[in-house]
Amino acid sequence: MAEIIVVTSGKGGVGKTTTSASIACGLARRGKRVAVIDFDIGLRNLDLIMGCERRVVYDFVNVIHGECTLKQALIRDKRLDSLYVLAASQTRDKDALTADGVQRVLQELTDDGFDFILCDSPAGIEKGAHLAMYFADRAIVVVNPEVSSVRDSDRILGLLASKTKRAENGHGGVREHLLLTRYSPRRVATGEMMSVADVKEILGLDVVGVIPESADVLTASNAGMPVILNEQSIVARAYEDAVGRLLGETIPLRYIEEPKKGFFARLFGG
């Protein structure tokens, strides 16, 4: 039985696609059969982050309109063979999506034996975002520790609790997880940035992970390699921890404290 996870936020640019790509890779690396779908019709970027942009022949909208089969549109990842990408259309827009069409594609992926289907939501609260969350079993709400991102995420949490199939059927609603991204312990210590506790207090949810701010994320997008695959990066390790927690493991939060400078670093100004 496939589990459908929407990666959403409300606010744009907080790390949804980065997260979708890394979480998808993390799950596939543990042997799960994973499909990740880009719902940002017209502004597609999941294919860039995954590094398969030159292999997109058919896209999500083609499948919905019956112009090709799902198998023809799914792009198998070169690094992880149980991971597949369904790219968005670049030439059309959100009106090309239909609830019916989306449901059919998700059902076909479920029937095909996928364990996880990740839906990379666009920013905003309109049709694309609505359809990305509508059929979800779980949601990863990506939040930056910053006031407008937190406000938008609060709105999204409200929509997850009311405008999804699970909410409407009374099947206990969508399971919500918060993922804090672009976290800088140093700025939190100086009081410039909201802390994990501040965000938890306002949104009333525990975090499933805290991803530190890092230049590695930009490097990864440029290289078309999801950051979780970069062994050297603390971002990769933080995403790995998040994947573990999603699968039910208990892992303490890392990278939330300012690293203490060693004696020599302080002496020589590290």
Next chain:
Amino acid sequence: MSRAAAATEDIALEIRFGPLDLAQVRLRTLDPGAVLDELTGRVATAPRFFDRTAVGLDLSLLDKEPQPDELRAVVEAIRRAGMLPVGLVNGPPYVEAVARALELPTLAQFRPPTRPPPVLQAAPAAPAALPGAPSGASAGAPLPTPSAPVSAPSQPEPPALLHHQPVRSGQRLYARNKDLVVTAAVGAGAEVMADGCVHVYGPLRGRAMAGAHGDATARVFCQEFRAELVSVAGVFRVFETLPAELAGRPVQAWLEENDLRLAPIG
């Protein structure tokens, strides 16, 4: 003296609008004798409470349309019992015509009060706790019991609209004809409203509006005050900065002579 000043001093009267607390008498019979007997008994149990009290007549339970003369006899009976009918409650289509004939106004279908009004019996009965009845409703009033056909709502309404999930930014909750109780946070950008009181057992970061239909006795209560806007019966205040004595504390808001007041609770 300027013309404007002279004009003000010459004005004979002012007209003001406001909510009115009115009991309603729901008639089940047009027999003036029966009405007089029933009401006389009730007024006797609490003369100070009922004597010369203004009442609206609700005709919706009658099984046939009353003729103006029939109704006139009933109105006379009610007056003899000591109550003062001041209008007919709007409802069945004939009410307008009958009201005209009796030279009485038609009153809007007013909402039942958020708590059932005290209903008195001729003989003292064993006190029964009424859900939602305030424990010290009015000093000296007999304990409320639900039974008589006059003035108690036929089905007990739930006391309040209860909400146990966080109210998220952009969500709106409205409790019609009752109180609203939220046992979680109200987020910034969320709105919680009630015709009665608004109670937030959690942080209030959004907007809270009590007495939405004009009940000036409604109040807003919250456990942690961080509200953007608070309103009672339409009188509102925006909080650009949270006053130090209120911020983060349990606070209540109420109207005192059309002025919105806020104070920490306890």
